[in-house]
Amino acid sequence: MHSPVSDPVLETVLPRWPFPAAPSRDxxxxxxxxxxxxxxxxxxxxxxxxxxxxxxxRLCAGELVSHGYPHADTGMRVLITQWTMWYFHLDDHFEDxxxxxxxxxxxxxxxxLRRMVDAARRREPLPAAEDSLQRALSDLLSRTAxxxxxxxxxxxxxxxxxxxxxxxxxxxxxxxxxxxxxxxxIALRRDTGPVLPLxxxxxxxxxxxxxxxxxxxxxxxxxxxxxADIASWINDLCSVSKELDRPDAYNxxxxxxxxxxxxxxxAAAETLERIEQRVRSLKAALDRVSGPSGPYNDSETxxxxxxxxxxxSFQNHVEWYLRHGRYDRDEPHPEPHPEVPA
Numbered sequence: 303m304h305s306p307v308s309d310p311v312l313e314t315v316l317p318r319w320p321f322p323a324a325p326s327r328d329x330x331x332x333x334x335x336x337x338x339x340x341x342x343x344x345x346x347x348x349x350x351x352x353x354x355x356x357x358x359x360r361l362c363a364g365e366l367v368s369h370g371y372p373h374a375d376t377g378m379r380v381l382i383t384q385w386t387m388w389y390f391h392l393d394d395h396f397e398d399x400x401x402x403x404x405x406x407x408x409x410x411x412x413x414x415l416r417r418m419v420d421a422a423r424r425r426e427p428l429p430a431a432e433d434s435l436q437r438a439l440s441d442l443l444s445r446t447a448x449x450x451x452x453x454x455x456x457x458x459x460x461x462x463x464x465x466x467x468x469x470x471x472x473x474x475x476x477x478x479x480x481x482x483x484x485x486x487x488i489a490l491r492r493d494t495g496p497v498l499p500l501x502x503x504x505x506x507x508x509x510x511x512x513x514x515x516x517x518x519x520x521x522x523x524x525x526x527x528x529x530a531d532i533a534s535w536i537n538d539l540c541s542v543s544k545e546l547d548r549p550d551a552y553n554x555x556x557x558x559x560x561x562x563x564x565x566x567x568x569a570a571a572e573t574l575e576r577i578e579q580r581v582r583s584l585k586a587a588l589d590r591v592s593g594p595s596g597p598y599n600d601s602e603t604x605x606x607x608x609x610x611x612x613x614x615s616f617q618n619h620v621e622w623y624l625r626h627g628r629y630d631r632d633e634p635h636p637e638p639h640p641e642v643p644a
Contacts, residue, residue, distance in 0.1 A: 311542050311567075311570045314566075315570050319620075320574075321620070324372070324618035324620075327369070331368070331376060332365050332368050334364075334380075335365075335368055335383050336363070336365070336383070338364070338383065339363050339364050339386075342387075346434055347433075347437060348387065348388070348434050348435070357391075357394065361390055362622065362626055363387045363390070364379065366386060366619050366622040367379050367386055369620075369621045370616045370619035371612075371616070372618065374503075374506065381503075388438050389495075389499075389500075392469075393469075393495075393496075396473055397476075401469075402477070404474070405471075408470040412467075412469060414432065414436055415435075415436065416463065418436065418439055418443060419459050419463055419466075422443045422459055423456065450502075451511060454502065457502060457517055458499055461493075461499040461502060465494075468490055468493035468494040469494065471494075472490070472494050475550065481561065482557075483561065484557055484558060488531075491538075492530045494534075497529075497530040497534055498530050500533075500616075501529055501530060501613060501616060504609055504616060505609060507612055508609060508611070511605060512605055512606060512609055513602040513605065516598070519591075520587075521590055524587040525584050525587045525610060528580040528581070528584040528587070529584060529616060531576075532577050532581065532617055533616060533619070535554055535580075536617060538556075539555060539570060540620065541553060542556060554569075555570050558572055584610065584613065584614070585610075591603070
């Protein structure tokens with residue numbers, strides 16, 4: 303399997319990869335999900351040209367989502383694909399576009415998005431969209447509210463708020479040319495990618511409803527937080543080749559390499575160890591709530607177990623990183639063709 307990840311990272315992490323290979327998907331099914339995402343992006347104006355190399359076309363978001371939500375039906379994967387395309391578009395706007403040039407520019411870009419989220423929280427009409435990014439968000443919020451229970455939708459909106467805030471903070475770091483310390487990075491990284499709002503869809507993907515009283519408990523927070531850290535650090539492992547040449551690299555592997563003077567191999571190994579620790583913590587939290595002395599009845603416990611399995615199945619999206627070159631360097635370089643162990 304070809305991967306754009308740099309050799310030292312690949313050679314260190316793939317032989318020890320703690321997750322099984324993702325199940326194969328029907329190409330026609332993935333194509334239908336991709337088509338649903340692209341048609342929506344064109345309708346909202348996120349894709350504004352017929353260029354086959356447009357970033358949102360090259361993204362193959364439907365494939366990413368199909369790996370990460372293996373039990374979701376096609377319609378739900380189309381919705382999550384549309385969210386994923388929106389997140390990538392927004393991330394590029396902050397990381398490489400005008401919104402990321404200063405904290406002030408980032409705040410100005412985030413503010414109208416926050417107003418939409420706030421209106422959705424209050425169940426008020428959403429503000430009029432002023433551009434394609436806002437128009438797409440308005441559409442997504444309106445449709446997502448139809449699928450989520452009120453308590454889940456409030457959690458989802460809170461995660462969106464945290465995501466916008468972290469983008470502003472990251473933009474400030476980048477604009478000032480500062481690197482956060484490792485601990486500060488870890489605390490912020492959970493929100494800088496849209497992992498938490500994507501994990502909110504695991505309930506829909508697995509066709510379960512979590513008990514309303516489970517939200518906000520220490521175990522819920524631990525489990526979804528661990529899953530978010532795992533996914534974020536998988537991204538970091540797979541984006542080393544993109545971040546390594548940046549002076550403002552925002553990546554755990556690169557920060558360990560630069561700030562703690564570790565080799566790339568050792569930094570990658572430590573990142574993988576942190577992932578494995580988060581897996582153990584997630585399972586320990588599940589054991590606390592699902593044991594015979596837990597506070598939930600049998601059907602509630604079963605739903606929590608299915609949800610926890612879905613949090614771990616979400617990590618199968620690593621297959622997308624290994625197949626696509628979003629995080630590749632511009633210059634070609636030879637790569638081995640390792641396999642993710644089954």
